[in-house]
Structures are given as C-alpha cells and as structure tokens.
Amino acid sequence: MKLLICTQKIDRNDPILGFFHRWVKEFAKHSGQVTVICLEKGEYDLPQNVRVLSLGKEEGKGRLTYLSRFYRYIWHERTNYDAIFVHMNQEYVLLGWLPWRLLGKRIFMWRNHAKGSWLTRLAVLLSDKVFCTSPQSFTANFKKTELMSVGVDTDFFKPDSSVHKRPHSILFLGRIAPVKRVDMFIEALRILKDKGIDFTATIAGNSLPRDAEYETMIRNKVLTHGLSSQVVFTGSASRTQARDLYREHELYVNLTPSGSLDKTIFEALASGLKVVISNNFFEGKLPKRWVITDDSDAHVIAATLEDVLSEGSEIVNDIASFTKKHSLKSLMDVLVTAMNASSAK
Numbered sequence: 001m002k003l004l005i006c007t008q009k010i011d012r013n014d015p016i017l018g019f020f021h022r023w024v025k026e027f028a029k030h031s032g033q034v035t036v037i038c039l040e041k042g043e044y045d046l047p048q049n050v051r052v053l054s055l056g057k058e059e060g061k062g063r064l065t066y067l068s069r070f071y072r073y074i075w076h077e078r079t080n081y082d083a084i085f086v087h088m089n090q091e092y093v094l095l096g097w098l099p100w101r102l103l104g105k106r107i108f109m110w111r112n113h114a115k116g117s118w119l120t121r122l123a124v125l126l127s128d129k130v131f132c133t134s135p136q137s138f139t140a141n142f143k144k145t146e147l148m149s150v151g152v153d154t155d156f157f158k159p160d161s162s163v164h165k166r167p168h169s170i171l172f173l174g175r176i177a178p179v180k181r182v183d184m185f186i187e188a189l190r191i192l193k194d195k196g197i198d199f200t201a202t203i204a205g206n207s208l209p210r211d212a213e214y215e216t217m218i219r220n221k222v223l224t225h226g227l228s229s230q231v232v233f234t235g236s237a238s239r240t241q242a243r244d245l246y247r248e249h250e251l252y253v254n255l256t257p258s259g260s261l262d263k264t265i266f267e268a269l270a271s272g273l274k275v276v277i278s279n280n281f282f283e284g285k286l287p288k289r290w291v292i293t294d295d296s297d298a299h300v301i302a303a304t305l306e307d308v309l310s311e312g313s314e315i316v317n318d319i320a321s322f323t324k325k326h327s328l329k330s331l332m333d334v335l336v337t338a339m340n341a342s343s344a345k
Contacts (some may be wrong), residue, residue, distance in 0.1 A: 001340060002033040004074070004081035004105075006092035010052050011042025015205075015236040016175075019263065020087065022153045024050060026328055027085070030336040035077050037070065037092075053077075070095060078103055083339060086110065090123035097126040108339055110148075112137050114259035129342045131335065134281060136259045146338055151331035152266040154323065156243060159272030163247040168199045168309055171249040171273070173242060173264050174256070176207040176215045181255040181278075183218060187298035188305060190225040197306055199230060204245055206236045246271035251308055254279070255292075255301070270323045274308050276301070285322055 005024065012021035021044055028034050028047040036050065040057035053073050055066040074096055084100060086092045086109045093109055100107055109127040111120070116138030124130050130145040139145050170189075174180050182203065192199055207215035222231050237245060242264075246252070252268035258280045265282075268275055278292045278301075292304055324330065 001031050001083060001336075002081045003027060003031045003035070004077065004084045005034060005036045005087065006084060006089065006096070007036065007038050007087040008089055009040045009042070010036055010038045010044050010054075011040070012045065013043055013238050015238055015242070018239040019153065021046070022156070022328065023087075023151065023332075026332040027336075030332065033080055035073075035080050037073050039066065039089075051080075067095070071099070074099060081105065083108060085339070086127075088112070090120055093123040093126055094119065106339075106342060108342070109139075111139050112260065114138060129338065131338070134259065134261045136281070148335060149326040149331045150261060150263055150266045151328045151335075152263060152270050152323070152326055154270045154327040154329075156239070157246065157267045157270040160247050163244075165250050166200060166248055167250070168197075169249040169251070170199055170201040170305065170309075171204065171245055171252045171268070172201065172254075173204040173237065173245060173252070173268075174254065174262060175211070176203070176205050176218060177211045178214055179256060180205075181257075182214075183221065184255055184298055184301060185253060186218060186221045186225065186227070186231075188301035189227055189231065191299060191302035192305060193225070193227060193230065195302075195306070197309070199305075199309065201227075201231045202234060202245065202249065203231065204234045204237045204242070242267065243271065246273055249273060251276065251305070253277075253305070266323065266326050269319060270327075274311060276304050276308055286319060 007020055009017045010021060012018050024034065024036060024046055028050050034050045036052045039055050041052055041054040044052060055069050083106045088111055090111060093107060097107060106128045108129050109123060110131045112132045112134055114136055120138055124139055124142050130139050130142060131148045132139050132145060133148050133150050134140065135147065172185055176182055189201055222228060246268055252273045252275045254262055254265050254277045256262050257278060261281060265275060265277055275290055277290065282291045289307055292301060
C-alpha cells in the first residue's frame with residue numbers, strides 16, 4: 001500500500017503533536033511509500049520512503065496558499081498513493097473527497113473528539129472507514145467506525161530504574177485549560193496541605209491564548225493557598241521532557257472528564273506511574289481506587305491522591321498487559337490490517 005497522510009503538524013519536538021512523528025515512522029514500515037501533507041512542518045527525521053509536503057503555516061502563508069497547495073499536492077502526487085489517512089482534521093476529508101473519489105482512492109479518517117457537528121457527520125459519510133479510541137467519541141456510534149487502541153510508543157515511554165523518583169511527587173501534564181480541571185486539582189492540593197500530607201506537584205503545560213485568564217487564575221490560586229513551595233510550573237514539555245517528567249514522578253493526575261482519552265494517561269502508565277483519573281473508560285481496567293467516579297468534589301480527589309500516594313509502586317507491574325494492548329506497534333498492526341482489508345473490497 002502507498003499511503004497519503006494528511007495531518008496538522010509534523011514536528012518531533014512539538015509538545016502536543018510530536019507523537020505523530022513516531023506514527024509516521026511506523027506507517028513507513030507497513031507502506032512502500034508514504035506522502036505526508038501537513039499544515040505546518042518543523043524538525044523531523046523520517047525514513048527515505050517518506051516525503052513531507054507543507055501547506056505553509058511555518059512560512060506565514062495564508063488560507064488561499066493552503067488551499068492551492070493542497071489541491072496541487074493531491075493531484076501531482078496522485079500516482080504515489082493508493083489510500084488516504086486523515087488524522088484528526090476532518091477538513092481534509094471535506095476538501096479532498098471529490099478528487100479522491102474521482103481518482104479511485106479510499107479515505108480513512110481518525111477522529112477522537114468527543115464533540116462534533118453536521119460537518120463531522122458529513123466527513124464520516126464521505127470516508128470509507130473511521131477510527132477512534134474512545135467509545136464516547138462523537139464518531140464512535142457510526143457503523144463504519146472501528147474502535148482502536150491508543151497507540152503509545154512503549155519503546156520510548158518506559159520505566160528507567162536508574163532515574164530516582166521524587167518521593168510523594170505528583171505530575172499534572174497537559175494544557176492549562178478549563179476542560180483539564182486544573183482548578184479542581186489545586187483545590188485538592190490545598191486540602192492535602194491543610195491535612196499536613198507531604199507532597200510536591202509539577203504542572204507541565206501552557207495555556208492557549210483563549211485560556212490565558214484561566215492560567216492566571218490557576219497561578220493566583222497557588223499563591224493564595226500558600227502552595228508556592230510545593231507546586232512548580234514548568235511550561236510546555238517536549239516529548240523527551242515529558243518522558244523525563246514521567247520517570248521522575250510517582251503519581252500522574254488527569255481530571256479531564258469522560259468522553260476523550262488523553263494519550264498522556266497511557267504514556268504515564270507505560271512509564272511506570274500510578275495514576276489518578278476521572279474517566280470512566282478505565283473502570284474495570286485499572287485498580288478501582290485509581291479511577292474517580294465523583295470527580296466534582298475536591299475532597300474526593302484529595303482523599304484519592306492521599307490513598308494512592310501511600311501505595312507501593314509494585315502495583316504498576318500488574319497493568320503491563322493493559323499497557324501493551326495500547327502500544328503503538330499493536331495499534332499499527334490492527335490499523336494497517338483494517339485499511340488493507342477495506343481497500344481490498
């Protein structure tokens with residue numbers, strides 16, 4: 001199979017989208033040729049059978065240039081791909097489906113957002129098959145959708161016994177945004193402090209411009225609650241920096257509500273951390289005390305943090321099979337098989 005991948009960004013150092021660089025490498029192992037069209041490109045190191053074409057965001061280009069380059073690329077490269085894999089951005093499907101249909105190409109879309117619109121429904125209709133990881137994804141209930149594992153690079157995110165973990169250390173890694181419920185995390189830390197519980201916490205991530213006021217509020221809460229000596233803000237973390245943070249901490253916290261599956265949860269698990277999460281996807285899959293079902297109460301969160309911090313670290317060995325199931329290698333084997341089977345019809 002020769003594959004065209006359409007994605008937002010190719011940059012192995014990007015703190016949010018850098019993981020997809022590794023996905024492209026895995027696709028290259030299963031494909032004779034891979035062509036990538038991205039909105040923006042940064043630093044990358046990909047196999048010789050991969051070609052990266054940018055729409056020009058890194059050059060400061062505008063929407064007209066994006067469109068003209070997109071249509072030029074899909075036409076000029078038409079003999080270099082048999083199928084299209086659209087990652088997350090449904091706009092590529094909506095823009096490209098007609099020429100792709102006329103060229104006889106098959107369209108596969110990966111979309112895992114919990115929310116969608118009539119445009120999402122249209123993109124699903126125009127795709128041959130859709131993939132997602134969460135049963136609560138907007139696309140999960142369509143007949144042509146197939147649920148997939150998350151695809152964490154377990155060759156990269158793995159424990160390192162030579163790294164000394166900070167005792168009673170808590171990591172909160174992700175965007176500083178209301179949906180991540182960082183404010184509730186800070187309230188839980190205040191309760192731990194008032195109870196005299198020993199801990200340190202790292203908040204790794206930045207806010208988008210629209211959430212700048214929210215980040216200011218979070219930082220002010222830390223000051224107001226007297227947590228400055230226990231809570232550190234590190235800013236966004238590259239893929240390598242994230243791996244180091246996982247290895248240095250004992251416990252990872254993610255309070256994003258059910259409906260999406262943050263890959264950071266699986267990265268933390270693969271790195272050997274205990275976790276506290278508020279996503280019902282993990283009920284029955286991880287230790288019951290790690291999954292918060294009443295996530296609206298900071299006291300419940302604080303009590304859970306206290307209990308899990310007091311646990312030994314041996315329990316992480318018991319979830320190795322769950323982590324392996326969501327490895328990138330496992331995902332790619334199933335994903336490529338599904339695409340090949342659909343293309344053969």
